[in-house]
Amino acid sequence: MCDTMCLGNAMHITASVFINDNEPGLHADYDRWLEKLAPFDAGDDPATGGYLHNRTGEDNADAHHKRQIMGREVVVAITDGRLHLGPWEHIFYYEFDGRRRKRILVKIIGE
Amino acid sequence: MKTLTRELWMDISQRRQIVSIHKEVEDLVAESGVTDGLILINAMHITASVFINDNEPGLHADYDRWLEQLAPFNPGGDPNSGGYLHNQTGEDNADAHHKRQIMGREVVVAITEGQLHLGPWEHIFYYEFDGRRRKRILVKIIGE
Helix, strand or coil: CEEEEEEEEECCEEEEEEEEEHHHHHHHHHHHHHHHHHCCCCCCCCCCCCCCCHHHCCCCCHHHHHHHCCCCEEEEEEEEEEEECCCCEEEEEECCCCCCCCCCEEEEECC | ECCCCCCCECCCCCCCCCEEEEHHHHHHHHHHCCCCCEEEEECCCCCCEEEEEEHHHHHHHHHHHHHHCCCCCCCCCCHHHCCCCCHHHCCCCCCHHHHHHHCCCEEEEEEEEECCCCCCCCCCEECCCCCCCEEEEEEEEEEC
């Protein structure tokens, strides 16, 4: 596996795998920003931002939206047997609806 | 299995700009000799995107205005009214980290019969959100 690609993806639709800076201030910024773009509690009225999805009995419509912004997967090149990343690239899992066991899939293909 | 790995240097003279890299990517597919495989094209920097969309300048200006609305460059210094904690580290590019998440880091495109296997209007772009310095794109091709 010295020259190939690695896929890392959330296997659940309310979580993300993404690459960005390993800096806690930025992570707090993301959290506040996502909450503004897709609030957890947007009320019950769809006319004023309430989620139709939550009428199914779920309370995680916001998590489905947040995950779309942050993405499902990353694909990273492997060169000479190592992740071929830029200087600040760091791989993260982002949970938007936790408190239960969930999975990430990692697939590496090649010879 | 054949592979080709190449880093493309970008040097954008302004903070934000969309640049077509479509021709360069096509040339690398031809150079690789891969007829059936996958190509990964990703920004190697966390304040830039590689994305696929329409090659239409109006849309590009729309993206720029939309991203600036969603993640403004300067929302002020107060985190209680939208200021970025990340910028308290001395950076001024927190907006760029946000904009890049919306536009994405990478694309993976199929190669079929030696060509990029794209839909009719798919076009490959680099989007710089914090330019005025040299940054890299990684291209990796694998296949037969």
